[in-house]
Amino acid sequence: MKKIIFILCLLVPIVASAAGGSKVPLDKAEYDLTDKASLQSGAQTFMNYCLGCHQMQYQRYQRTFEDLGIPLALGQENLQFTGTKPGDHIKNAMPTESAAKWFGAPPPDLTLTGRVRGADWIYTYLRSFYAEDGTTFGVNNMVFANVGMPHVLQELQGLPSKTYETTLIDGQMVERYVGIKADGSGQLSAPEYDKAVLDLVNYLVYVGEPSRLQSESIGRWVMIFLLVLLVLVYLLKKDYWRDVH
Secondary structure: OHHHHHHHHHHHHHHHHHOOOOOOOOOOOOOOOOOHHHHHHHHHHHHHHHOOOOOEEEEEHHHHHHHOOOOHHHHHHHHOOOOOOOOOEEOOOOOHHHHHHHHOOOOOOOOOHHHHOOHHHHHHHHOOEEEOOOOOOOEEEOOOOOOOOOOOOHHHHOOEEEEEEEEEEOOEEEEEEEEEEEOOOOOOOHHHHHHHHHHHHHHHHHHHOOOHHHHHHHHHHHHHHHHHHHHHHHHHHHHHHOOOO
């Protein structure tokens, strides 16, 4: 048993690394899986800005519509652009070979990204692009350095850049990094963009485990049942053993 525990402890850093650990402090994504409006907004953002490259080949359109409270006709009109049937999986038409040529590697499927990367990582990543000359797409990312992906939400955010402030340190004036700020050319203000990203994160977390809310609800009832059963079993045990004790 000690050997098994020791091996599991050794594997923890490997699992964390595989999940895409970052040295950049992650911002907390305060998502809410019960917020249908947020999930619907996130689904719309994904279909309009992400599906062109990233698939969700383990999630069906119809399941999304039903879980998010979207009428079928409305969902097909506003969220389903590929001419597929509602029961089909959420896929795009990008050839894998072409994607690998354009981006250096095929864009990953995002069905389980919410579970693999975590909500905080995705939320911080999508808000950490900044302009950088000499890169393939003219941008880089603080969380995922040299990522082979354009800033697909730039239309919403505008062109983000690193910002610095001059401060006095040890008697010298130095430039200190203070964050990333957009140039104002986007369709959304900074708070609105953060909300749009949070909605998208909410949707990605939902897709990673569509039955999560139901599972949690069942789990709570199971715990209540077990607690009641524990009391009944204890009382029954006392009744059986009262003559012995």
